[in-house]
Amino acid sequence: MEAVGLDVLTWMVDFLSGLFVDPFFAVARRPDKLVQILIQGVSAGVMYSLIALGFVLIFKASGVFNFAQGIMVVFAGLSVVVLIEAGVPAILAIAGAVVVMIVMAFAIERLVLRPLVNQDGIILFMATIGLAFFLEGFGQIIFGADPKPVPVDALMIPDGKIKVLGGLLGKPVRIYELDLTAAGFGALMVAAIIVFLNRTKIGRALRAVADDNQAALSVGIPLRTIWVLVWSLAGIVAIFAGVMWGAQSQAGFSLAVLALKALPVLILGGFTSVPGAIIGGTIIGVGEKLGEFYWRGVMGDGVEQWLGYVIALIVLLVRPQGLFGEKIIERI
Amino acid sequence: MIYREAGQFKTSYAADQAIFPILQDRIAVAIMMVVALVVIPMFGSDYFLEIIMINVLFFSLAAIGLNLLTGYTGQISLGTGGFMAVGAVSSYKMAILFPDLNIILIFLLSGLFAAAVGILFGLPSLRIKGFYLAVATLAAQFFLDWLFLRVDWFTNASTAIEGVPRSLFGVTITGPAATPVAKYYVALGFVLVFALIAKNLVRSQVGRAWMAIRDMDIAAEIIGIRPLRTKLLAFAISSFYCGIAGSLMLFLFYDSAEPDLFDINLSFKVLFMIIIGGLGSILGSFLGAAFIVTIPVILTNAPDLLGLPISSELAKHLEFMIFGALIIFFLIVEPHGLARLWQIAKEKLRQWPFPY
Incomplete structure (x- = not known):
């Protein structure tokens, strides 16, 4: 029983350090990768923005x-x-x-x-x-x-x-x-x-x-x-x-499913804001590319499939109207 | 003449509050029960039982679940497929881990797991609604899809999850060896019990609280309904239904499925069922499920019957077009769905043949 508890503990520590510590070492080792991924993220974000x-x-x-x-x-x-x-x-x-x-x-x-x-x-x-x-x-x-x-x-x-x-x-x-x-x-x-x-x-x-x-x-x-x-x-x-x-x-x-990515972009930027669509797109694009690359070790491939939605979800909980949207949602 | 309630007097509250207060309805329901329990299993072909009836049954269960959330509580969810996946995967895991556990219990427990996940992803509904919530539930859908596809533990490191063969009272009811009749009875049993529970739930205090939240959340809060508890309860019960529907889908129909079967398209399919069937109607959930399940069957078979050979690919594309067109058509003609059409028909029948 004790051994199992220890296993779980090591796993937790590994997982958390994989999420929050290892990426920084990876950045320090290869700063060019970080810049490359940021650029990738921005370009993906531009694409999302175009749909949004x-x-x-x-x-x-x-x-x-x-x-x-x-x-x-x-x-x-x-x-x-x-x-x-x-x-x-x-x-x-x-x-x-x-x-x-x-x-x-x-x-x-x-x-x-x-x-x-x-x-x-x-x-x-x-x-x-x-x-x-x-x-x-x-x-x-x-x-x-x-x-x-x-x-x-x-x-x-x-x-x-x-x-x-x-x-x-x-x-x-x-x-x-x-x-x-x-x-x-x-x-x-x-x-x-x-x-x-x-x-x-x-x-x-x-x-x-x-x-x-x-x-x-x-x-x-x-x-x-x-x-x-x-x-x-x-x-x-x-x-x-x-x-x-x-x-x-x-x-x-198959692009049509990818286009659903524009939805978290909209949530992030606010439904009624043109600049919001652009900035939201960039944030989502960069965020998911970073997640995909630096969390691959602990989470496996495909993090980018959902990370954008989760980012949007978290923003929603804090700012229901998005970053630039008009505040029309009533509090309940 | 036939459908007239004049002269049927109620002498007790129980009689007044019966689900089917009119005699003719009770007779109709009794006939339907006989058909469902005796006639269909006796005379239906295996193809009819498996491809149509079992599909209709588990989809009805999922549609009832979504209808409780979207139709009665007014919270749009595009995560139905994800919640069904939770049910399917958890029942598969439990069937493997606990070989002695009764399969019915496994199905019910898988519903509980789905309910827990549903509560988690229902939390955003406390702050947002409408389109925003729809997108938030998309997060659930995509995250759960990814989770079951990537984390080996859920699928025991194989590419597919399986309906493990199990038996009940000495009859094999799941897995490839089970007969369609046995599977049909299991599905029917679940659907009858849970439809009855749902019907009573929406007539009770819980259901009235849901509808109050749907119609105007602020007013509901002022008359003393707690939005937090009510909305999360709706998410929990809805996901419970969807989870069981997912388990049934895996164990009674597919036998073996890749987790990406439960993708976003499944969510849309169930959503269409409740739109076409009727938002806020238990009967509508059945009608919608039957409609959406039979349309593709008709579309694949009709060209052959008519002597027009079309390729299966074209049939699939036509199916998409017809689906889309039907959705728009129904929304324009009757936003309240097939259930509303049935209601209108009943009102017309009541006066037939002497309308005033």
């Missing part, structure tokens, strides 16, 4: 928690890939995908949102889960179930890598040009969205709809147009996210 951005846009303007955003990303990415494979020039392929997403926005507004107007948020949320299933089946029928590689050359996305900081850290750190492109374009897009929301007439109308449907209607803002607009916008964000995600691995329907 679409969520935020739709949530801000229509109060709909769009579960189908992940599958929209896949859909958009595959449209681009399939068009290029068919021999269409890259620019036209992207334009074609934009058309596809706008048509989809019209269809969703007409067939899903309009009949459900004035329903509870939760009913709309479940409707978008249904939408996600529909699009997954539909997409697999028209695009095929197999993942497709994104033709990076045709889209003129650089895919080399740069080595930096070799002198400082002992070994050079790799930065992928793809990630840099994604981050650069992402920043550009966020800036454009923020300007659009705050400086243009349509952007103001959009925020008005988000604040109060009824009041917006009564001052003459066309609700349906706004909805189509914002879903199209989210679709266009999805094209970019889809191409970038696809360029990293492959464009396929």
Whole structure:
């Protein structure tokens, strides 16, 4: 009995030191690894943010928690890939995908949102889960179930890598040009969205709809147009996210599950905040890559599958509205 | 004419509070019991018993569990699959560790384990609700998935967990050797008992407290319902049901399963059952489970019957599309699900054939 108790104790000590002490030794041994992982984490975070951005846009303007955003990303990415494979020039392929997403926005507004107007948020949320299933089946029928590689050359996305900081850290750190492109374009897009929301007439109308449907209607803002607009916008964000995600691995329907990672990002950043989506994405990305690498010894592979959610959960317990969200949750 | 309650007088409180106060309902239920207990096992083919009935039964149990939490208490959960996994894995572990323990007891204990895990992941519900809670329960789903896949202890270092063969009263009821009829009776027994408990639970003080929390939590707190205890109780009982459903799923249907069977898609499947069946309705849980289980069976068999050969892959994709479309259709046409349709039908029947 005593021996068993001792075993458990040693195991506990090993486990805890593996969690909280060993990582620091590992960092001291190979500082370049830490920098490398931080960079990986940031680039993963940018990718999550790109998906989260679409969520935020739709949530801000229509109060709909769009579960189908992940599958929209896949859909958009595959449209681009399939068009290029068919021999269409890259620019036209992207334009074609934009058309596809706008048509989809019209269809969703007409067939899903309009009949459900004035329903509870939760009913709309479940409707978008249904939408996600529909699009997954539909997409697999028209695009095929197999993942497709994104033709990076045709889209003129650089895919080399740069080595930096070799002198400082002992070994050079790799930065992928793809990630840099994604981050650069992402920043550009966020800036454009923020300007659009705050400086243009349509952007103001959009925020008005988000604040109060009824009041917006009564001052003459066309609700349906706004909805189509914002879903199209989210679709266009999805094209970019889809191409970038696809360029990293492959464009396929398995990305849709990965896109669920955008949910903890949203919780962390707050549902209604565009900068929150970016910062939340970065925190989740960095956190899970660090966990995956430094806790592999004690916890095994795959820590990154859930660590993001747990980080979000802990943040929720302390700050239910997220880091940048509006404080709308009542305390109970 | 047939379905009319005029003239049925109640002379005691017990009669007034019966679950089925109308004679016609009691007759219908009695007929259904006879069908379920005698006719189906006698005349149903093995395929019908295993692929349809047993599936419907354990999914009904899971759907009742989720309905108690989401439909009655208003807390959305996307972690059903994870809680079912807890039930399946813990019953497998117990069956291996304690070979002499009665299998029924093992199922019940596995429910208790699931309940404990449910309470743990229900804690965030004290501070958050709605979408936020849905995402928080996703954490449970992904964490439990990972835990059972990566930590060897749970699966005894093999890739699959198994429904260990056990017998009750000298009849083998679990494992590959058990007959479909025996398995069917076990599943039916569990579902009948727990459906009855659930039905009574939601009519009792506990259920009323849940519904008060669902309808308006602040008001509920003011009239003296403790949110902490009520919500955690809902999580515990819901996960208990889901845990038992998970054990039954493993022991009575799959016999051998990889832990990732209990993934996020399973959670969605059960959620769809209660949406289509009807949120906040025990009957709806059964209807939803039956609906979602039979749709794929029909979709795989219908093209052959119609003479249109389609590949199994296409059938699977079509199934996704039809599922999605049906969900949206139901939400638009009848947000309260099949159970509500049944209620409307009953009200119409009451006046038939002379509606005023």
